[in-house]
Amino acid sequence: MPIAFVHEVLRQGFRNLGMASGTRNLDGDFLLDNDRIVKLDIGYILGLEMLGIPLYARTLVQNKLKTGELKISEWTNGTMAWRHKAAAMGLPFLPVRSLAGTDSFKYSAAKQIECPFTGIKVVLVPAIFCDTCCIHVHRADKYGNCQIDGMLNEDYDKARSAKNLIITTEKIVDTKEIRKDGSKTVIPQFYVDAVVEVPNGAYPTNMPGLYYLDLDHLKAYAKAAGDRSGESLKKYYNDYVFGTKDFKEFMKKCGGKKRIEELRKIEHMEGRK
Secondary structure (H helix, E strand, C coil): HHHHHHHHHHHHCCCCCCEEEEEHHHHHHHHHCCCEEEEEHHHHHHHHHHCCCCHHHHHHHHHHHHHHHEEEEECCHHHHHHHHHHHCCCCCEEECCCCCCCCCHHHCCEEEEEECCCCCCEEECCCCCCEEEEEECCCCCCCCECCCCCCCCCCCHHHHCCCEEEECCEEEEEEHHHHHHHHHEEEHHHCEEEEEEECCCCCCECCCCCCCCCCCHHHHHHHHHHHCHHHHHHHHHHHCHHHHHHCCHHHHHHCCHHHHHHHHHHHCCCCCC
């Protein structure tokens, strides 16, 4: 999750935003908590259910749906992935074999047609061209050649379909380092508009292979999110986002290098018998 990017979106006061993706997590919660989103094209927002329902955001969303201040187009993770794929291919839509017969279809923008070749009914999902996309990667050079370790999810197609692409990276490395294993360079420089080095930029969520999620911090957030009045969340954001000048100061407040080292050991299961 590009958490550092979301923090800065909040600090700079951007509003009336749309969000389009498959499963989102803390990034979606943060924007919803602070009333920054007016349109959602979403597969699912993972609201840390194992830690408690985010009652404040839930109440806010329900109220805004009633008043029409928030529009939601409902999808699945699979169909959102195909929408990004269609955009990356430069196509207006793609046919899929899912979603038909579901309630999600009713609340989506998908259409159903009869295939002109086979007569089989198929669902058409529209391409989605995001104005701005931010992806947090393991490493990049100064030109924007980016490498990701592990699963790509929708990153490959989002990078190729967004009108503007911002990369936040754990570290900026020399291009020679990138060339050592070109197979990992999943986002080439000509798609990228900006590269920002932000160590630990996914914290308190995890960065595969580098550090595990900070469960203690997430529990504190979930507890605040469970307060329907919004007062606990207001304090959380004042302490950790609006009360810090940048992500570096936020990390220092959360334990800095010592905490990241602890999370690194958990990620690599060091010390386990």
